[in-house]
Amino acid sequence: MSAAKLKTKPSAERQDRSPVGIEVSSLSKGYDHQQVLFDINLAIKPGEIFTIMGPSGSGKSVLLRQIAGLESPDTGKVRINGLDPAEPATRDRFALALVFQAGALFNSLTVYDNLALYPMEHHICPKSEIRDRVMHALQILSIENTFNKLPAELSGGMKKRVAIARALVMEPQLILYDEPTSELDPVMSATIAEIIATLKEQFTVTSIVVSHDRDLALTVSDRVAILRQGRLLAVDTPAAIRSTSDPVIRDFLNPQIDLRNPRFKQLEASNE
Amino acid sequence: MNRILAYFESIGHAVILAVRSFASLPSAPRILKRTAEHGYYGGYTSLPIVSILSFFIGAVLALQAGISMRDFGAKQFIGTLVGESMARELGPVMVAIILAGRVGSSVTAELASMKVYSEVDALVTMNIPPERLLVLPRLLSVLLLMPVLTIMGVVIGWLGGMVVCQTHSFIGVPPEAYWASLKQFMTTTKMLDGLIKAEIFGFVVMLIACNTGLRTRGGPREIGLAVTKSVVSSLVAILILDYFITQMLA
Numbered sequence: 001m002s003a004a005k006l007k008t009k010p011s012a013e014r015q016d017r018s019p020v021g022i023e024v025s026s027l028s029k030g031y032d033h034q035q036v037l038f039d040i041n042l043a044i045k046p047g048e049i050f051t052i053m054g055p056s057g058s059g060k061s062v063l064l065r066q067i068a069g070l071e072s073p074d075t076g077k078v079r080i081n082g083l084d085p086a087e088p089a090t091r092d093r094f095a096l097a098l099v100f101q102a103g104a105l106f107n108s109l110t111v112y113d114n115l116a117l118y119p120m121e122h123h124i125c126p127k128s129e130i131r132d133r134v135m136h137a138l139q140i141l142s143i144e145n146t147f148n149k150l151p152a153e154l155s156g157g158m159k160k161r162v163a164i165a166r167a168l169v170m171e172p173q174l175i176l177y178d179e180p181t182s183e184l185d186p187v188m189s190a191t192i193a194e195i196i197a198t199l200k201e202q203f204t205v206t207s208i209v210v211s212h213d214r215d216l217a218l219t220v221s222d223r224v225a226i227l228r229q230g231r232l233l234a235v236d237t238p239a240a241i242r243s244t245s246d247p248v249i250r251d252f253l254n255p256q257i258d259l260r261n262p263r264f265k266q267l268e269a270s271n272e
Numbered sequence: 273m274n275r276i277l278a279y280f281e282s283i284g285h286a287v288i289l290a291v292r293s294f295a296s297l298p299s300a301p302r303i304l305k306r307t308a309e310h311g312y313y314g315g316y317t318s319l320p321i322v323s324i325l326s327f328f329i330g331a332v333l334a335l336q337a338g339i340s341m342r343d344f345g346a347k348q349f350i351g352t353l354v355g356e357s358m359a360r361e362l363g364p365v366m367v368a369i370i371l372a373g374r375v376g377s378s379v380t381a382e383l384a385s386m387k388v389y390s391e392v393d394a395l396v397t398m399n400i401p402p403e404r405l406l407v408l409p410r411l412l413s414v415l416l417l418m419p420v421l422t423i424m425g426v427v428i429g430w431l432g433g434m435v436v437c438q439t440h441s442f443i444g445v446p447p448e449a450y451w452a453s454l455k456q457f458m459t460t461t462k463m464l465d466g467l468i469k470a471e472i473f474g475f476v477v478m479l480i481a482c483n484t485g486l487r488t489r490g491g492p493r494e495i496g497l498a499v500t501k502s503v504v505s506s507l508v509a510i511l512i513l514d515y516f517i518t519q520m521l522a
Contacts, residue, residue, distance in 0.1 A: 091397065
């Protein structure tokens with residue numbers, strides 16, 4: 001499926017809106033005496049695709065929740081065009097969309113109602129237009145036949161696609177993706193990568209992607225940040241990240257499978 | 273000490289939740305459908321259980337009163353006793369307990385599940401206040417259904433008392449005498465006292481259910497714990513409030 005199929009045009013009032021830039025300064029966050037993020041400083045440019053990579057437990061999703069305004073940092077601050085993302089007025093102004101890792105679809109609503117909820121609640125367009133927008137978003141993700149199904153009837157990958165379609169219906173200026181390609185097959189992962197790139201081209205969308213997917217990160221991103229144990233190791237272009245001499249980053253991007261690893265030998269020994 | 277602080281913190285959160293929910297009241301016309309759905313589930317589908325329990329509570333009350341009053345020759349007041357007990361005390365308390373066990377528990381489980389699986393966070397990022405979409409329709413529906421359920425429960429309880437008075441020969445109070453005795457001391461004020469109690473109980477039960485659900489963190493185990501916590505807190509709140517409201521209305 002080609003990303004050229006994306007035909008949704010931003011509404012007139014949205015076209016007038018200023019592009020969204022994000023600034024994270026001196027951000028630290030911890031839970032129950034366990035520090036997760038340490039002094040994070042980032043400046044994400046308007047319209048940029050910015051990917052945050054890092055091993056599991058490095059604090060990527062926690063950082064995303066601070067940027068989305070779902071949690072407040074212990075110290076430091078996050079600003080979207082100078083405004084606090086935790087304020088409802090900020091979310092209203094910039095139509096912020098977050099694609100959750102597990103989809104976070106409303107289980108009691110059908111796929112159609114899940115997608116129509118935002119435009120219905122905010123009265124952004126007439127009902128007939130809402131239907132068009134919803135069906136078009138489902139079409140882009142090749143899941144138009146799921147519109148009357150409940151989320152419980154969908155596979156994990158389908159739920160992820162519905163969640164992305166729900167974000168598309170919002171016509172947001174900032175999209176945050178939490179592991180958008182996890183649980184998806186390589187073809188659908190490539191489609192998601194195309195959609196992320198196309199949204200940037202067609203609309204003034206700033207995208208922040210949290211992902212383990214090296215191909216996604218190094219293909220569609222304008223810049224990549226590597227997070228490790230709650231600290232930023234590097235923020236640079238994909239080309240620079242690829243050619244880095246930092247052994248930790250190189251090891252993360254090109255892990256070697258060593259079947260002669262002493263740990264496996266120990267396992268074999270214990271099995272015998 | 274920490275548990276006491278957590279208890280007061282929870283009360284504070286519940287109050288804030290109620291204030292935020294009612295701040296969305298101007299959008300009430302938009303949530304009419306949801307309010308009606310919750311009213312149907314909480315009210316209409318609770319009618320059978322409310323009817324059965326009310327009938328037998330009224331019946332047991334008449335039976336106990338019949339046994340005790342027989343010795344004093346005061347059987348003619350059984351109607352008064354059943355009438356006032358059901359209208360002012362047992363009706364509202366029993367309906368509130370059914371609400372806590374049947375509706376409150378499922379509301380807590382649903383909201384806790386939505387919280388744990390990030391559905392509430394999704395609403396927040398869409399700038400749709402969870403209080404408006406999830407809490408206000410439930411609070412409004414409970415305010416509408418509690419008086420109806422309570423009146424139904426009270427009247428069915430009275431009928432239960434009447435049946436016992438008529439069918440047990442050692443009581444032997446005919447229906448006419450039973451209803452005459454019931455009506456003699458029953459006033460609109462006494463019925464209203466019961467309905468005021470029912471409204472307060474219903475509101476508090478639903479607020480506790482919503483607040484406990486929305487404050488859940490963790491996984492499936494915490495959802496189960498939240499349901500238990502919600503039901504136990506509601507039962508304790510009903511009985512404590514009952515004492516103070518009764519004292520106030522006396």
